[in-house]
Amino acid sequence: xxxxxxxxxxxxxxxxxxxxxxxxxxxxxxxxxxxxxxxxxxxxxxxxxxxxxxxxxxxxxxxxxxxxxxxxxxxxxxxxxxxxxxxxxxxxxxxxxxxxxxxxxxxxxxxxxxx
Amino acid sequence: xxxxxxxxxxxxxxxxxxxxxxxxxxxxxxxxxxxxxxxxxxxxxxxxxxxxxxxxxxxxxxxxxxxxxxxxxxxxxxxxxxxxxxxxxxxxxxxxxxxxxxxxxxxxxxxxxxx
DNA sequence: TCCAGGTTGTAAAAATCTTGTAAAAGCCGT
DNA sequence: ACGGCTTTTACAAGATTTTTACAACCTGGA
Numbered sequence: 001x002x003x004x005x006x007x008x009x010x011x012x013x014x015x016x017x018x019x020x021x022x023x024x025x026x027x028x029x030x031x032x033x034x035x036x037x038x039x040x041x042x043x044x045x046x047x048x049x050x051x052x053x054x055x056x057x058x059x060x061x062x063x064x065x066x067x068x069x070x071x072x073x074x075x076x077x078x079x080x081x082x083x084x085x086x087x088x089x090x091x092x093x094x095x096x097x098x099x100x101x102x103x104x105x106x107x108x109x110x111x112x113x114x115x
Numbered sequence: 116x117x118x119x120x121x122x123x124x125x126x127x128x129x130x131x132x133x134x135x136x137x138x139x140x141x142x143x144x145x146x147x148x149x150x151x152x153x154x155x156x157x158x159x160x161x162x163x164x165x166x167x168x169x170x171x172x173x174x175x176x177x178x179x180x181x182x183x184x185x186x187x188x189x190x191x192x193x194x195x196x197x198x199x200x201x202x203x204x205x206x207x208x209x210x211x212x213x214x215x216x217x218x219x220x221x222x223x224x225x226x227x228x229x230x
Numbered sequence: 231t232c233c234a235g236g237t238t239g240t241a242a243a244a245a246t247c248t249t250g251t252a253a254a255a256g257c258c259g260t
Numbered sequence: 261a262c263g264g265c266t267t268t269t270a271c272a273a274g275a276t277t278t279t280t281a282c283a284a285c286c287t288g289g290a
Contacts, residue, residue: 014157014158014208015158022210026203026204026247026248026249027203027204027205027248027249028248029248062250063251063252063266063267064250064251066265066266066267066268067249067250067251067267067268067269068250069266069267070266070269071249086266086267088257088258088259088265088266089258089259089265089266141236141237141238142238143238144237177239177240178239178240178241178277179238179239181276181277181278182238182239182240182278182279183238183239184277184278185277185278185280201247201276201277201278203246203247203248203275203277204247204248204275204276
């Protein structure tokens with residue numbers, strides 16, 4: 001069963017792939033991503049994430065969520081910050097990727113072909 | 116009847132061959148490989164493997180599965196880890212071999228081509 | 231039946247991976 | 261600029277897997 005899909009990212013219970021490259025997420029990373037992507041577009045408060053994914057009771061002082069968001073973003077590559085947005089003072093929000101993929105081909109060899 | 120096939124690996128009920136070389140697997144090794152490859156791409160939990168292949172009831176403390184995965188991987192040669200992937204804390208997943216063989220030749224020669 | 235060879239499971243140490251925390255650095259809104 | 265919140269990095273503890281070695285167990289043939 002699929003949790004979320006768009007042009008680049010595909011999230012299933014069996015696997016997560018970004019542009020046909022399989023991402024290996026840890027359990028917590030996956031649970032967090034699932035939680036966020038299942039509520040695409042909605043801002044989920046920190047407290048809610050900490051409670052649903054970690055089972056922490058409200059009031060627990062921890063930075064775990066932030067660190068996991070960080071690791072998740074890194075695995076999502078350059079679009080990490082696009083997919084997982086910070087809502088300052090509230091929580092995080094998962095969003096579908098807007099613009100297609102910018103195609104940039106640097107390097108001299110490229111020009112030689114076109115010339 | 117064939118269980119799984121790709122460019123390198125061929126798994127039938129009668130034989131398993133890797134690049135036209137017949138592999139001699141033991142019964143348990145074969146059952147494990149069959150179970151995994153029949154569900155290509157899906158992560159199969161340890162518990163499920165231990166129950167279906169070994170008939171163990173859930174909760175049995177054993178390392179047998181790990182050891183058999185080890186022996187299987189070894190027989191699959193350098194691609195052992197590619198075909199049989201570990202999903203930490205969950206189980207194992209059989210996957211089709213990705214890219215053929217990454218042939219990368221860095222260095223000055225590359226630039227000479229473009230020039 | 232007994233032996234030889236191969237198969238299977240276990241134990242234990244070594245290696246690896248995951249996860250949470252601490253602390254410094256950076257960012258945000260006022 | 262300030263206080264509060266988030267990001268980033270590094271580390272340590274705990275959990276899980278890998279690896280090796282060994283012993284028990286089959287099974288077929290002598």
